[in-house]
Amino acid sequence: MSRFSRQTILPDFGKEGQEKLSRARVLVVGAGGLGCPVLLHLAAAGVGTIGIVDGDVISESNLNRQTLFGHQHTGKPKAAIAAEILKQKYPDLNFEVFSDFLNTNNALEIISSFDVIVDGTDNFGTRYLVNDACVLLNKPLVMGAIYKYEGQLMIFNFGDVALNYRDIYPNPPGENQIPNCAETGVLGVLPGIIGTLQASEVIKILSEVGKVLSGKILFFNLKNTSFYEVAIQHNPKGRENLPKSEKYFKNRNYNINCGIAEGINWEKALDWTRNMNNSILLDIREPGEKPFFEKEYLSKKPMGEIRNNPESLSAYENILLFCASGQRSSQLAKELKQQFPEKKIFSVEGGILDPASPLNSNEYDT
């Protein structure tokens, strides 16, 4: 029996459904809690070409929900490792790896060569970016999102009335409502459920079996195991907020990730510094501030000096700033983000005094 016999014997799916999957090209944006189950099921089902976009590396704290990865993968790039694992399991499938975060420069080009797009990203900025790009390119988008014990599922640009995220939420929410990406808790099985539903909808779109959940938003609550469906419709206010053309899209700023200044915890900050190209971890305290650190993984440049000459950081793609408590670095991260909107700029939360900081020790007196 072939690998797919259990699905090809389904009368309505059949060999035809399988051929449709094997000819398809699906792009999964974000190889995280949602992306992992999506990827596992699309690959197992036999989707011929799978693109994986993720600029992040694997952290120990990802492992409760990012079920493709294990301890041995920490510190390694998510997209490449996901492709490597799946290629080992299913050598006949094709994988295309994009080890960058999606941005206005690369999004349209990457998305345009795929048939269906899956959004499993972890921030509003990228969600609106993927949504707007899919509207411009008229690509079916299967979006999943989670918050603590709850999840959302939506299918856009598909069916008789093509709807999009802005029909439900015309604008991204204010900064006060954006949960800190790294710090909001989540039970690992929740994205497993929502991601598996996303994979199921992708397979239905491709194989034309069943009724795709378009024109609706589906809520799931893990605590009481309940679903709630809401019908959506065309929203003129949302349409006004879409970029009018690819040119407008490329000039728009989608950097609203994780609120005020992007925060990052020490675990991730050290992972990034050690494993991502063009990354720098910067001690921005003024000269004379104690204690002094000499570590191979950190560099020093006082805040005042950076403000006078931000161009001195232009060679770096990922800039991670820390100070004593995280206050000054948060302020500076915000300023630098204005200067370099395309770069990843983070403030290490809690600074040196954070309990998780490798620099935190008793010798430090404030």
Place this chain on the structure above:
Amino acid sequence: MEGLTVKAFGMIAEKLPEQEFEFPKKKDTEELLNSLYNEYPDLKELDFSLAVNQQLIQQNTSLEGNEEIALLPPFSGG
């Protein structure tokens, strides 16, 4: 007895005493929102969409008195 059922999701539910509760009849969704804002001022800081009987609405909508209203915030996590 006439009354509305209010269902809340995500961050919105955290600002309310319960995820689902009964609320006195209001003439339209605007009046309902104002009453909710009065009773639970924390809600004012949050963006959410509204559904009446599982239909998303985009403008003030009149209510008969026994509808189910859902307060639907966007989720960003993945």
